[in-house]
Structure formats: structure tokens, C-alpha cells
Amino acid sequence: MTVGRGHVSILARLVGETSAETAQALLDVDLGAVVANWRTLQAHHPSGPVAGVIKADAYGLGARQVAAALHTAGCRHFFVAYLNEALAVRDVVPNAMLAVLGGLMPGTEGAYATHDLTPVLGSLDDIDRWRGGEAILHVDTGMSRLGLDVRELEAVAQNRSRLDRLHIRYVMSHLAASEVPDDPSNALQLQRFAAARAMLPAAPGSLANSSGIFLGPAFGSDLARAGAALYGINPTPAHPNPMRPVVRLSVRVLAVRDIPAGASVGYNAIWTAGRPSRIATAALGYADGFHRSLSGRGSAWFDGTRVPLVGRVSMDLTTFDVTGHPRVQPGCWLEVLGPHLSPDDVAQAAGTNGYEVLTSLGRRFHVVYRTA
Numbered sequence: 001m002t003v004g005r006g007h008v009s010i011l012a013r014l015v016g017e018t019s020a021e022t023a024q025a026l027l028d029v030d031l032g033a034v035v036a037n038w039r040t041l042q043a044h045h046p047s048g049p050v051a052g053v054i055k056a057d058a059y060g061l062g063a064r065q066v067a068a069a070l071h072t073a074g075c076r077h078f079f080v081a082y083l084n085e086a087l088a089v090r091d092v093v094p095n096a097m098l099a100v101l102g103g104l105m106p107g108t109e110g111a112y113a114t115h116d117l118t119p120v121l122g123s124l125d126d127i128d129r130w131r132g133g134e135a136i137l138h139v140d141t142g143m144s145r146l147g148l149d150v151r152e153l154e155a156v157a158q159n160r161s162r163l164d165r166l167h168i169r170y171v172m173s174h175l176a177a178s179e180v181p182d183d184p185s186n187a188l189q190l191q192r193f194a195a196a197r198a199m200l201p202a203a204p205g206s207l208a209n210s211s212g213i214f215l216g217p218a219f220g221s222d223l224a225r226a227g228a229a230l231y232g233i234n235p236t237p238a239h240p241n242p243m244r245p246v247v248r249l250s251v252r253v254l255a256v257r258d259i260p261a262g263a264s265v266g267y268n269a270i271w272t273a274g275r276p277s278r279i280a281t282a283a284l285g286y287a288d289g290f291h292r293s294l295s296g297r298g299s300a301w302f303d304g305t306r307v308p309l310v311g312r313v314s315m316d317l318t319t320f321d322v323t324g325h326p327r328v329q330p331g332c333w334l335e336v337l338g339p340h341l342s343p344d345d346v347a348q349a350a351g352t353n354g355y356e357v358l359t360s361l362g363r364r365f366h367v368v369y370r371t372a
Contacts, residue, residue, distance in 0.1 A: 023366035024283035025251045026333070029061050030370045031069040033244040037230050038070055040242060045213045047220030048204075051077035053227030055085060055101065060289075060361040061231060061247065065369050068092040070230075079225055083108050086117050097169070099136055103146060104129060118169060122146040124155060127162055134169040137200070141173040141192035142185055148196075157199040168203040170223055171196065178211035178219075179237055186215060210235040214242075233354035234344050241342070247358065248338035249365070251284040251300075253330055256322065265319050266311025270296060278323045280307070282334055285316040289360030290336065291350040294318075298349045300334040301341060303327060307334070 020026060042050045052075050058066035067078060067089045076096045080086045086100050099118040104126040112119050113132045121127050122138035123146075137156075140147030148156065156162050173193045177183040193207055204222035210229035212219050214236050234241035257279055259265070264272045265279055282300070286292045290313055298309040300320050307320045307328075322328040337346060343354035350357065 020366055020368065023252070024254075025249065025288065025365045027361065027365040027367045028248040028250070028338075028370065029065070029367065030244075030246050030248075031065060032370060033232065033246045034066055034230050035069055035073040037232065037243045037246070038073065038075060038226065040244075041210070041213055041224070041226045041229055045208065045220055045224045047217070048222040048224065049075075049077055050213070050224045050226050051075070051079055051097075051099075051206075052230060053079045053209075053225050054089065055079065055081035055227070056359045057085075059227065059231045059355065059358045061358065062367065062369065063089050064092050066230075069371065071096060077223060079227075083111060083117070087111070087115060090115050090117070101138075101146070120146075120172065121166075122148060124148075124152050127156065127166065130166070134167045136170045136172055136206070137166065137168050137203075139171060139173050139193070139196040141189040141196065143174050143176045145174075147173065153196055153199060163201060168201065170204050170206045171200060172206040172223075172225075175207065175209055175212045175219075178209055178215060179235065181215060181238075186212075186219075190218060228355055231358055232343065233358070234342075237344070241344070245339060245342060247343065249336050249361070250333040250338070251282045251318075251336055253280045253328060253332045253334060254283050254317070255281045255330055256328060257281075264311075266295075267314060268312060270312055271310040275323070277321055278325070278328075279310065280320045280322045280328050280332075280334070282318050282320060282336075283316070284318045284336060285314050287315045288362035288364055289357075290318060291352065291357075291360065293350045293352070294346070298336075298346065299341070300336045301338070302332070302334050304340075306340070 052070045054063045054067050057063045071093045078093055079099045079101055082102045083100055086098050097118055099120055101120050103122050104119045120136045120138050138147040140149050175189055177185050206223040207221045208219045208224040210226045213224050229235040229243050232243050232246040259273050259277050261273050261275050284290050292313045295312045299306050307322050310321045311319045343357040347354045347357045
């Protein structure tokens with residue numbers, strides 16, 4: 001695999017002293033595709049802007065790089081999980097709303113005003129400690145994690161002094177099953193959200209997440225919050241993915257060996273060759289976020305052909321059966337995420353979701369950012 005130059009603008013984040021030519025693994029992040037996905041999501045949500053959710057280092061792909069690309073494209077609303085994540089990107093999203101979903105941690109109140117950050121207030125304690133400017137009020141409509149429950153919402157609605165102190169920029173809630181369009185909880189949460197807003201002074205609303213954007217006009221609001229779909233994860237699992245792929249992870253073959261029928265591969269001998277076989281050992285393991293649960297279930301692609309993963313995924317190494325592929329030699333690249341293997345595909349084999357596949361990606365890769 002070669003790294004394109006010329007018509008593609010490339011920014012590289014180096015790990016140690018590696019380069020694309022010497023790296024054991026190469027993670028290619030298409031920022032142009034992230035921007036295209038944001039525009040697609042915006043087209044599906046005409047009732048208001050779509051915010052970029054860049055928490056967890058933009059789902060493991062680089063929050064500063066993703067935020068800067070989205071900001072350049074016109075995105076003016078961003079969400080992170082924690083205060084330190086907001087501080088890490090504030091300078092690359094000037095004049096944009098930068099909101100912190102995790103609540104107002106005691107002792108951090110001053111940082112919000114200093115850095116023009118917007119707290120998401122989800123408890124009576126948060127509300128009582130907030131003395132700053134605008135805030136987002138989080139109401140729980142069925143997730144039972146963060147957000148005001150019915151009792152707390154009533155206490156806020158009935159306390160005029162609390163309301164007078166609040167400058168509510170948005171009232172928000174979070175859908176629990178939006179990727180399943182016919183799940184009855186979606187309609188129930190929509191009803192609860194409308195009821196909660198009716199108890200409060202008039203303020204813009206924010207409800208739809210990535211999948212919620214595709215639930216139809218009823219779920220449109222003044223601000224949608226897109227996360228996973230920005231990064232190529234399918235927000236409509238029962239249908240073809242409307243998002244462009246963003247990530248390609250290629251790993252180097254370190255060794256190739258021929259083994260006889262009956263020979264085992266890897267820890268605990270969970271795979272035994274049923275025929276003379278050719279085994280490629282690649283520079284990838286669970287230390288790189290390649291899930292151990294992929295043992296015996298995952299795959300890679302070489303030259304447009306699937307090659308099965310055999311044996312256990314170990315800390316630094318994974319083995320693939322490349323019998324019948326004489327072109328696979330030490331130094332070759334195998335695709336383990338990319339055009340043939342989406343995060344959703346890998347997640348299905350690993351027994352998890354695409355979110356975890358991306359956020360698990362390790363820090364030993366050479367990372368290349370494509371900006372056009």
C-alpha cells in the first residue's frame with residue numbers, strides 16, 4: 001500500500017519516530033469524508049443545525065483534527081464528554097458553541113466562563129451551582145443515566161428563582177434506541193420530551209442523535225447531535241449505510257511461514273491446520289484495540305480477497321491464513337478496516353458495536369489525515 005500525494009492534502013500525526021514507510025500499522029483518516037457525512041446529516045435534518053460530537057478524541061480518530069475540519073466546513077456546535085476534552089480543542093473551534101455533556105463537576109465552574117464553554121446541566125446540584133451564562137438543560141426521558149428525572153424537573157419548574165437564574169440555550173434529551181425505528185421507546189421519549197419542554201420557559205430543543213436524524217421530521221429539533229455517523233458508522237443498520245467510510249487501518253505482515261496439516265497456530269492451539277497452510281503474522285494485537293474476541297472470527301483483506309483470521313489474537317500479533325496467496329510476503333499490507341471491512345463489519349465479528357471498534361484503536365499506529 002502506498003500513501004497518496006499530490007491531489008490529496010495529507011497531515012500526519014507521528015507515533016514516536018515512525019513514518020508511513022517504516023510503520024508497523026497505518027491508520028488513514030479521511031477528514032473530507034467526515035465533512036461530507038456532516039453535510040449529509042445536515043440535509044436530513046432541515047429543522048436546525050447538526051452539531052459535531054467529538055468526545056473520546058472524536059471516537060478515537062483525533063478530536064483536534066476532526067473539529068478543525070468541521071469548523072472550517074461551517075459547523076458551529078460541538079459536544080464533548082468532559083471538561084478536559086473541551087479545553088483540548090477550544091482553540092481550533094473559535095466562536096463555536098462547545099458543550100460538555102458530563103455535567104458540572106464541583107470546582108470547575110470558573111473554567112466554563114474563562115474558556116466560553118457551555119455546561120450541560122443534568123441535576124439539581126448542577127443547576128444550583130451554576131452562576132455563569134448560557135447552559136444546556138438535560139432532561140431524562142428514558143435513558144436513566146444523566147439528566148433531570150421527573151421529580152427534579154418538577155422541582156425546577158416550580159422554583160421561579162431557579163428558572164430566573166438559568167439562561168437555557170437548549171433543552172436536550174438522548175434517545176435510547178433510535179437505531180431501531182420501530183422501537184416503541186422512540187415515540188415514548190418524543191412524548192416525554194415534549195411534556196418536559198412544556199414545563200419550562202420556551203427554549204430551543206435538541207433531541208436527535210445520529211440515528212435519530214433518520215427517524216423522520218417528528219424527531220427534528222433545533223439542534224441535532226451527530227457522533228457515530230460522522231465517522232462512517234451506519235446510523236440505519238437495517239438499510240445500506242448512507243455515510244461515507246472514514247477509516248482505513250492497514251497492518252504490516254511481519255512473517256510468513258508454511259505449516260503442515262495438523263500444526264496449530266497461536267496460544268492454546270485453538271486452530272489447527274486441516275491442510276498444508278501458509279500463515280501470515282501481522283503487526284496487530286489487542287494492545288492496538290484489535291479485540292481478542294475476533295479470534296477465529298475476524299478477517300483481513302489482501303488484494304481484494306478475504307483472508308481469515310486463525311488462532312488467537314495476542315497482544316502484539318495476529319495470524320491470518322493466506323494459503324493460495326503467494327503474493328503475501330513480509331512487508332506487505334493487510335486491510336483490517338477499510339473499504340472491505342467497515343467498523344460495523346468488524347463489530348459484528350467481535351460481538352460489539354462500531355463505536356467500540358473505533359474508540360478502542362490504539363496509539364501505536366502511524367496516522368495520516370486526508371483533508372481533501
